[in-house]
Amino acid sequence: MQLTIVGNRAGMPADGAASSGYLVETGQSKILLDCGPGIAVALGNYLHPSFLEAVAISHLHLDHVYDVLPVGKQAMRKAEGAPDRRIKLFVPAGARERLDQLAALFPVRSTPDLDRAFDLAYEVVEYEAGSRYTLTDCTLEFVQMAHSEPCCGVRIESPTGSLAFTGDTGWTDNLVTLAAGVDIFLSESTLPEPDTTEHGHLCATEVGRAAAAAGARSVVLTHFGSPLEEWQQARRDEAAAEFGGRVEISRPSMLFAVPVESVRK
Numbered sequence: 001m002q003l004t005i006v007g008n009r010a011g012m013p014a015d016g017a018a019s020s021g022y023l024v025e026t027g028q029s030k031i032l033l034d035c036g037p038g039i040a041v042a043l044g045n046y047l048h049p050s051f052l053e054a055v056a057i058s059h060l061h062l063d064h065v066y067d068v069l070p071v072g073k074q075a076m077r078k079a080e081g082a083p084d085r086r087i088k089l090f091v092p093a094g095a096r097e098r099l100d101q102l103a104a105l106f107p108v109r110s111t112p113d114l115d116r117a118f119d120l121a122y123e124v125v126e127y128e129a130g131s132r133y134t135l136t137d138c139t140l141e142f143v144q145m146a147h148s149e150p151c152c153g154v155r156i157e158s159p160t161g162s163l164a165f166t167g168d169t170g171w172t173d174n175l176v177t178l179a180a181g182v183d184i185f186l187s188e189s190t191l192p193e194p195d196t197t198e199h200g201h202l203c204a205t206e207v208g209r210a211a212a213a214a215g216a217r218s219v220v221l222t223h224f225g226s227p228l229e230e231w232q233q234a235r236r237d238e239a240a241a242e243f244g245g246r247v248e249i250s251r252p253s254m255l256f257a258v259p260v261e262s263v264r265k
């Protein structure tokens, strides 16, 4: 299994880096976790979208889903050698209607099929918290998180490794379920201190505690509240104070492989 950081910015893309988007390759399945602004461009550094088996969206905040339409439009023109199938697009229950509204905003009247990415490129699957799906060589499980917009973390298990991704969330005991025993715990680490609002984000100390309680093998921190190196390093140290395993700071284009090691491209 390997994880590629396609984009890791919290909120909008900046400084040439895309918002949330993470490519997980298990051996036979290629899965994109979240698809924020900038991912439609950045993903092209790694693969053509028509090679994806699935795209899983944690929640419907713009910075996690906005590029799902352009990625679908890219996938409608298949790359040579790409499999003849639609991409499974996992979205929160009720999202399909909003996706259709998005696609309808900019009609291509001369070529109506171009407006049908959510039918032709994707097979849209509305998931419920607690549901589990089987792909070619892995399973995806959606675990309820705590965020102002309904959000599920995604757990991927395959013969080549396991990974858990939080999406956006405040503290919830479900983090321990999500990350139980995983090789890579890819966690948002937005705040320098625990969230006291209703919005729902994690600080690095909470990430470290969740990873330790879950028995995760490594932590990759992402979705930082600041792009500053020292700020992020401080968050790494806070997580590492709670968790004895490896703790890494994500950056675009970094690759993390199981067994856990990191290679900066």
Ligand SMILES: [Zn+2]
Pocket: 059, 061, 147, 149, 168
């Ligand atoms: Zn959010």
